[in-house]
Each structure stands twice: as C-alpha cells, then as structure tokens.
Amino acid sequence: MPAPPIRVLVLFYSYSGQSSVLVRRLIAGLIDEGVVVRQERLRPRRSLRFPLGSFTRTLWLMMITAFRTRFAIEPLAVTDDDPCDLVVLAGPTWSWNPSGPVLSLLDQRPGLFRRRPVLAMISCRGYWRRHWRYLQKRLAGIPALACGPLVFSHPQPEPWRTIGVFLKVAGAAPERSSSLFRRFYPSFGHTRQQCDETYNLGRQLAIRLKSGKIPEGLQGFQHLP
Numbered sequence: 001m002p003a004p005p006i007r008v009l010v011l012f013y014s015y016s017g018q019s020s021v022l023v024r025r026l027i028a029g030l031i032d033e034g035v036v037v038r039q040e041r042l043r044p045r046r047s048l049r050f051p052l053g054s055f056t057r058t059l060w061l062m063m064i065t066a067f068r069t070r071f072a073i074e075p076l077a078v079t080d081d082d083p084c085d086l087v088v089l090a091g092p093t094w095s096w097n098p099s100g101p102v103l104s105l106l107d108q109r110p111g112l113f114r115r116r117p118v119l120a121m122i123s124c125r126g127y128w129r130r131h132w133r134y135l136q137k138r139l140a141g142i143p144a145l146a147c148g149p150l151v152f153s154h155p156q157p158e159p160w161r162t163i164g165v166f167l168k169v170a171g172a173a174p175e176r177s178s179s180l181f182r183r184f185y186p187s188f189g190h191t192r193q194q195c196d197e198t199y200n201l202g203r204q205l206a207i208r209l210k211s212g213k214i215p216e217g218l219q220g221f222q223h224l225p
C-alpha cells in the first residue's frame with residue numbers, strides 16, 4: 001500500500017504582501033515534492049488598510065504593537081482535528097514581536113498547534129530575535145514543538161530599510177523618491193533571490209518530511225539572514 005501523503009498546514013498573516021510572497025514560494029516547493037498543503041490566511045476582523053496613508057497613523061501602529069496588541073481575526077475553516085504532520089506559522093515582525101493577528105491566533109486557537117511540530121517563518125526588516133524567542137516561549141506553553149526559524153530580512157542597508165518601511169507603511173513610495181535615496185533603497189522588501197531561496201527551502205523541507213522522521217528530521221532546518 002502506498003504511504004499516506006505528508007500534510008502541511010500553513011497559517012499566515014501578511015500586511016504589506018511580503019510574507020505572502022514567501023509563503024507562496026515555500027508552498028510551491030512543498031507541492032512540487034508531493035506534499036499536500038492546506039493554507040489559511042489570517043484576516044483581521046477590523047481590516048487594516050495598507051498603506052495607512054499618514055505618518056501619525058504609522059507611528060501609532062508601531063507604538064501600540066510594541067505592547068503586543070492583539071488584532072482579533074476572523075474564524076478559520078480548519079479544525080484542530082484536521083490531520084497534519086507539520087504546521088507552518090508565518091508572518092511579519094511588528095515592533096520586535098509577532099504581528100497582532102498571529103498573537104490572536106495563538107491565544108484563540110492553541111489546539112491547532114498542540115503536540116505538533118510548528119515551523120516558524122518570519123518576514124522582517126532586520127530585527128527578528130525577540131519575535132522568535134517569544135514564539136518559542138508561547139509554543140512551548142501550549143505545548144507545541146517550535147522548529148526553524150526561517151527568517152527573511154529586507155536586504156537593504158540601515159538606516160535606509162528602516163526609513164523605507166516607515167515611508168512605505170505611511171503611504172509614500174520611497175523606492176521612487178529622490179535619486180540619492182533610490183541609490184541605497186532600490187526596492188521595498190524581499191528580493192527575487194530570496195523568493196527563489198524560499199522555493200528551494202520548500203523542496204528541502206518536503207524531502208525531510210518524506211524521510212518519515214518527524215520531528216527529528218526537522219532539527220537544524222533553519223534559514224537565518
């Protein structure tokens with residue numbers, strides 16, 4: 001009898017589209033290796049427009065998220081008992097923490113993670129360590145087994161990437177501003193090369209999962225910037 005397929009549940013939030021591009025490529029890699037993937041995007045109940053359209057609103061969002069403010073999410077279709085071998089939990093860093101919708105998910109649906117390996121995927125400007133430590137702590141408390149992380153940071157140098165994220169969220173298009181800024185900040189967010197890396201990681205992950213040793217086979221499966 002053929003072995004049952006490996007099943008991966010991908011839960012993700014993306015505000016400005018960066019995590020969703022990475023997730024899409026990771027899933028493509030998994031599927032190309034024969035893994036069955038189910039994905040659900042977290043949708044905040046009160047929709048958060050991108051871009052926010054003002055500097056004040058951007059500062060406010062960055063301030064409140066430093067206190068791990070929860071953003072309530074719409075109910076998910078997946079149930080705690082739906083079979084899966086691995087959960088991928090993906091999303092951006094918000095003020096050194098997981099984003100508000102991911103925090104709500106951890107509060108509201110711990111059963112999705114309980115006694116399962118959970119691979120964290122983080123999209124950030126560059127500061128992700130506190131986010132990862134907090135996730136590890138929350139998952140251990142469920143209890144779930146935190147694996148990874150797969151971290152992707154914006155490749156532009158500082159201070160340009162920090163200014164770039166701020167301007168982009170506020171509604172400016174920094175990559176189209178003055179030629180001096182453009183020299184250091186040619187584009188917002190992740191590069192094509194990073195997306196290709198994510199695809200390859202999806203394939204490598206699938207191969208590890210198919211080896212049948214879950215979760216031991218996931219040890220050391222990381223991508224750090």
Ligand SMILES: Cc1cc2nc3c(=O)[nH]c(=O)nc-3n(C[C@H](O)[C@H](O)[C@H](O)COP(=O)(O)O)c2cc1C
Nearest residue numbers: 014015016017018019092093095096124125126127
């Ligand atoms: C409110 C807010 C706070 C942020 N705080 C951080 C941070 O503390 N560290 C960091 O590296 N990036 C931070 N960022 C940048 C995002 O993590 C980064 O742009 C990420 O690629 C966005 O992913 P997304 O498009 O999937 O939302 C922040 C972005 C926002 C909107």
